[in-house]
Amino acid sequence: MSFIHEAILTTPMPEGTTHIAPLGFRHEDGLVVLAPFHPSRTLEHLRAFGQAAISHTDDVRVYAGCLTGRRDWPVLPCEQVRCGRLADALSHHELQVERVDDGDPQRPRFFCRELAVTMHRPFPGFNRAQAAVIEACILVSRLHLLPAERLAHEIDGLGIAVDKTAGEREREAWTWLMQRIAAYRAQHDAAETTL
Ligand SMILES: Cc1cc2nc3c(=O)[nH]c(=O)nc-3n(C[C@H](O)[C@H](O)[C@H](O)COP(=O)(O)O)c2cc1C
Structure with a gap:
């Protein structure tokens, strides 16, 4: 079994804004692996722009909000990718897609290189x-x-x-x-x- 982290994934949208969705990710050979289901906007954006950011937050309202029609969470611009990241993130990772494995058409896998990892606040502990x-x-x-x-x-x-x-x-x-x-x-x- 692979070790999976849950995070908030942000992706660029065609109109220049940022899309927010909870997504699991894991590590393989030094890369971050994202596996969004088809169909989803996250998948479309990753294919179109090849960039994303992971935000870690201890505000679980962002997760619950995304599932209940409350997606309008404050974001700040990333430095090296063209989407935003959560303004209230404890840390964020900026990602560049390096290759895509389309072996499973319902769930392609995007292998991403971390361009930047930035800490904003200390992890406050489990709750x-x-x-x-x-x-x-x-x-x-x-x-x-x-x-x-x-x-x-x-x-x-x-x-x-x-x-x-x-x-x-x-x-x-x-x-x-x-x-x-x-x-x-x-x-x-x-x-x-x-x-
Ligand atoms: C904790 C958590 C983890 C999730 N992980 C995934 C995932 O790995 N892949 C996926 O396709 N959806 C995952 N989802 C569901 C997506 O957030 C959901 O499908 C989302 O709406 C993506 O669709 P969109 O890109 O069209 O907005 C997860 C949801 C939660 C709450």
Whole structure:
């Protein structure tokens, strides 16, 4: 199994602005490997511009926000690539695509060289509520695949960490995700009753 980090990936958009999306990445032979699914704007931008930035943030609202229609997070320009990076990043990495492996057309792999790595603030340490929010983001991104009972069970477990260890930002992120799940369930249940 490969060791995967979760981060906020920013990519250049044709109109000169910056696209934001949570994305996993891993390392292979000194390169950063990105594997965005087809179709996605992240994939289109990587193909079109061959550049991106990774931002590490402890503000999990950015993750939850991207999954719930809140993508407008402040960015600052990168130095060597043509997109922005999160303004509130603990650190960011500027990436140049070196080669693309199209072996899996549904999930091409972009092998990227790090042009720059910049530290902005120290890592404040792990927080269980933040980890729970990231896990809940993954669940929300797979709502259409998850049986309702399994989803409810997993959310109950993650909610314990949020209750015990969250600060205001984590609670806000959690609320957005729970609203998204409730809206999905309401829509899904309504569709079932009309069958
Ligand atoms: C923590 C986390 C990790 C993710 N990792 C990936 C990934 O590695 N590849 C991918 O295609 N989508 C991943 N996603 C889902 C993307 O963020 C989502 O598909 C996003 O909307 C990309 O689509 P877009 O580029 O069209 O905005 C992840 C989501 C989360 C919350």
